[in-house]
Amino acid sequence: MDAAAEERLDRAFAALADPVRRAIVARLSRGGLTVNELAEPFDISKQAVSKHIQVLERADLVTRTRDAQRRPVHLNAARLEALTAWIDRYRLVHEQQFRALDALLADQYQEEKQS
Numbered sequence: 001m002d003a004a005a006e007e008r009l010d011r012a013f014a015a016l017a018d019p020v021r022r023a024i025v026a027r028l029s030r031g032g033l034t035v036n037e038l039a040e041p042f043d044i045s046k047q048a049v050s051k052h053i054q055v056l057e058r059a060d061l062v063t064r065t066r067d068a069q070r071r072p073v074h075l076n077a078a079r080l081e082a083l084t085a086w087i088d089r090y091r092l093v094h095e096q097q098f099r100a101l102d103a104l105l106a107d108q109y110q111e112e113k114q115s
Contacts (some may be wrong), residue, residue, distance in 0.1 A: 008060065012083055015059035020044070021052050025075065028062060032072035
């Protein structure tokens with residue numbers, strides 16, 4: 001992975017480290033919403049929600065579009081898929097290691113059982 005890709009990954013995970021931003025991403029998973037709509041369930045100002053959205057934008061996790069007077073915020077599905085692919089690479093390695101360990105333990109159990 002090149003330095004630019006590492007930096008994008010760092011920005012994305014740093015953005016997702018905040019619980020409010022994770023909640024925003026979760027709400028956006030159901031479709032685009034305006035800042036006002038996103039701010040509704042939070043006990044923080046709309047300005048604070050806007051700042052959280054800006055962090056998510058810099059991390060390329062969300063985008064904004066213009067729809068007449070509305071400026072809805074949308075998830076960047078491609079970016080989320082890239083993060084998921086990165087995580088899956090490591091998850092699959094560990095799953096293989098656990099399967100190998102399970103097989104080894106099963107073999108040992110069978111040997112002890114036969115003794």
